[in-house]
Amino acid sequence: MRYISTRGNAPALDFEQVVLTGLASDGGLYVPETISQFSHEDFVAMAGLPYTEIAFRVMKPFVGEAIDDDAFRQIIHDTYATFSHDAVVPLKQLSHNHHLLELFHGPTLAFKDVALQLLGRLLDHFLARSGEKGVIMGATSGDTGSAAIEGCRACEQLDIFILHPHERVSAVQRRQMTTVDAPNVHNIAIRGDFDDAQAMVKASFADQEFLEGTRLIAVNSINWARIMAQIVYYVASAVALGAPHREVAFTVPSANFGNLFAGYMAYRMGLPINQFVIATNANDILHRTISANDFSRRALQATLAPSMDIVVSSNFERLLFEAYGRDHAAVADLLDRFAHGRAAIDDAPLASLRRLFASDSVDDETILEVIREAHTHTGELLDPHTATGYRAANRQRIDATTPMITLATAHPAKFEDAIVRAGFTGAPLPENMADLMGRAEHFDVLDADLAEVQAYVAAHRH
Ligand SMILES: *Cc1c(COP(=O)(O)O)cnc(C)c1O
Numbered sequence: 001m002r003y004i005s006t007r008g009n010a011p012a013l014d015f016e017q018v019v020l021t022g023l024a025s026d027g028g029l030y031v032p033e034t035i036s037q038f039s040h041e042d043f044v045a046m047a048g049l050p051y052t053e054i055a056f057r058v059m060k061p062f063v064g065e066a067i068d069d070d071a072f073r074q075i076i077h078d079t080y081a082t083f084s085h086d087a088v089v090p091l092k093q094l095s096h097n098h099h100l101l102e103l104f105h106g107p108t109l110a111f112k113d114v115a116l117q118l119l120g121r122l123l124d125h126f127l128a129r130s131g132e133k134g135v136i137m138g139a140t141s142g143d144t145g146s147a148a149i150e151g152c153r154a155c156e157q158l159d160i161f162i163l164h165p166h167e168r169v170s171a172v173q174r175r176q177m178t179t180v181d182a183p184n185v186h187n188i189a190i191r192g193d194f195d196d197a198q199a200m201v202k203a204s205f206a207d208q209e210f211l212e213g214t215r216l217i218a219v220n221s222i223n224w225a226r227i228m229a230q231i232v233y234y235v236a237s238a239v240a241l242g243a244p245h246r247e248v249a250f251t252v253p254s255a256n257f258g259n260l261f262a263g264y265m266a267y268r269m270g271l272p273i274n275q276f277v278i279a280t281n282a283n284d285i286l287h288r289t290i291s292a293n294d295f296s297r298r299a300l301q302a303t304l305a306p307s308m309d310i311v312v313s314s315n316f317e318r319l320l321f322e323a324y325g326r327d328h329a330a331v332a333d334l335l336d337r338f339a340h341g342r343a344a345i346d347d348a349p350l351a352s353l354r355r356l357f358a359s360d361s362v363d364d365e366t367i368l369e370v371i372r373e374a375h376t377h378t379g380e381l382l383d384p385h386t387a388t389g390y391r392a393a394n395r396q397r398i399d400a401t402t403p404m405i406t407l408a409t410a411h412p413a414k415f416e417d418a419i420v421r422a423g424f425t426g427a428p429l430p431e432n433m434a435d436l437m438g439r440a441e442h443f444d445v446l447d448a449d450l451a452e453v454q455a456y457v458a459a460h461r462h
Contacts, residue, residue, distance in 0.1 A: 001064040003030040003224060006321040007335075008328025015066035016126050019119070019225045020134075022218035028332075029318050030224050036061035038270045043244040046235065051088040052076050054239070055232045058269075062228045067125065075125060079117045082107055082150075084432060089114070089233045091240055094378045097400060098393065100386070101237045102408045107150040108176055109411035109430070110143070110307065111259065114233065115226035116151030120158070122225055123217060127157035134215045135461050136160040137204055139197035142169030143307045143414075146176035148219050153182040158217075159461040161186045163197035163453070166445055171437070172414065178441035185442075186460050192448030200450050210454040214461065221258035222314050230262030231269070238271055241403045251277035251393035251406040253385040254286055255308040257315035259407065264319060267356070274402055277358045279392035281305040281385075284361035286313055291359055293350055295334075296342035304364045304418040305384040307410065323349035360392035367391075371422040381427055383410040384418040 003018040004010075007028030013021060018030050038058075046054050055076050056069075063072060080088045085105040092100045106113025127134050134157055138148055145162040152160040162177060166189035178187045190197045208216050219226075238248045250273065252260040260278060267273045280287045281303040288294040300311050317335060323345070324330045330346075337343040345353070362370070370387040374380055382390055386408040393406045412419050412427035419427045429436060446452055 002033045004033050007332045019122050029222050035268045040244050046239045054236045058232045058235050075121045082117050098404045100408045101405050104411040108146040109414045111409040112147035115229040116147045118229040119225045120151035120155050124155040124157050134158045134217045136217050137201050139163045139201045141194040142173035149177050149180050159184045161457050163188045163190050165193050166191050175436050178443045179439035187443035189443050189445045190448050196448040200453050210458050221256045227262045231266050234263045234266035237405050247272040247274040247402050249275040249402050249404045251389045253279045253389040253409050255310045257313045261315045261318050277392050277396045279388040280361045281308045282363050287359040287361040293344050304367050323353050358396040360396050362388040362391045368422045381412045383412040383415045385409045
């Protein structure tokens with residue numbers, strides 16, 4: 001399988017290269033050159049199979065011959081052995097024809113584990129094969145750094161450096177990162193804010209001389225392997241609820257749109273999906289675009305669902321590329337207008353999106369209401385991200401006879417503040433994490449000084 005850039009001016013890559021590369025050199029995002037088709041019989045044959053076997057079948061066309069089958073099966077097995085639920089991503093019925101797909105049984109209790117546990121192992125496999133070492137650098141405002149760290153802790157070819165703003169992340173978030181005791185995991189607390197940390201990571205990618213030839217790797221949500229890993233649970237859950245014999249619908253709490261784009265890929269591969277509902281918090285660019293054709297930036301708002309606090313939705317470009325019939329020039333032009341202010345999507349692509357996608361935006365006050373309401377009606381304690389999905393699903397679903405699957409993207413214990421503000425006494429951590437607050441922490445504190453940070457990275461890698 002070859003991968004091409006949405007903007008049309010970067011070299012085509014094979015699977016190994018696309019996993020090791022982030023953004024395309026023309027500023028676009030990589031997508032598969034052709035979308036593999038699964039037949040009715042292919043889906044029928046998946047009924048009842050273990051998650052790992054469905055994962056192998058769904059991802060195999062994207063990987064092609066880049067990894068031999070036995071090695072790939074082993075990687076998938078090791079990846080999902082880190083999940084605490086036997087079904088990996090269990091479905092739970094909430095009400096008539098409304099189901100929750102729990103994606104939070106991985107090591108950091110959020111859906112990003114599904115993809116990052118795989119990505120770390122894929123990178124390790126490729127680097128070991130070529131005898132190379134790699135360095136991962138990332139910045140986090142608190143809630144997503146731990147998934148990258150957990151995904152790499154077992155990797156022999158990789159060192160990971162995650163920068164977080166010193167004393168500005170919650171104790172649970174910090175501890176999920178700093179209690180990982182592995183020689184290749186390096187936590188740096190920056191005396192500054194998240195923007196300072198992110199600026200230093202960006203500057204390091206722009207000029208990598210300080211690493212003297214070691215490869216610097218990004219694991220952010222535009223990495224194709226992350227999308228690929230996420231396609232699997234759309235297929236597995238749809239098949240569990242009767243696909244391909246009947247259609248299903250999905251609601252997805254969304255920010256950078258990586259999760260939902262994976263669902264769209266499943267649809268394009270042949271999975272019978274009759275609706276996607278995009279749920280956003282008050283940072284509603286996706287909702288404004290779909291509902292009002294207002295594709296424009298607005299100031300960032302800090303919300304109760306912080307993992308969805310974004311201004312620009314990076315993976316949305318991949319969907320626009322498909323909506324525009326893979327017209328590179330039209331997409332480049334649209335994104336250029338967006339960069340300079342407000343852009344409008346043309347009538348035909350917008351109409352095609354609206355046939356499949358609905359959207360809703362859920363503010364903080366409503367999130368608290370929904371957490372209470374869902375608990376009353378279903379007995380489930382939803383995390384604030386999942387709460388946006390629950391609300392959007394109930395308001396936007398077009399057809400009550402089609403099973404609606406709402407993606408639960410985080411465990412409520414991870415966002416206990418919101419749970420308490422909704423009026424509950426708290427949300428206990430799962431048993432295997434109950435001692436988190438007592439574990440030893442490992443991190444160093446550095447000034448927001450690029451030279452100092454780069455010297456630290458260069459000196460501490462293996
Ligand atoms: C990252 C994240 C999201 C948003 O996912 P995207 O792929 O960026 O749309 C939603 N909920 C939680 C808990 C997350 O961590």
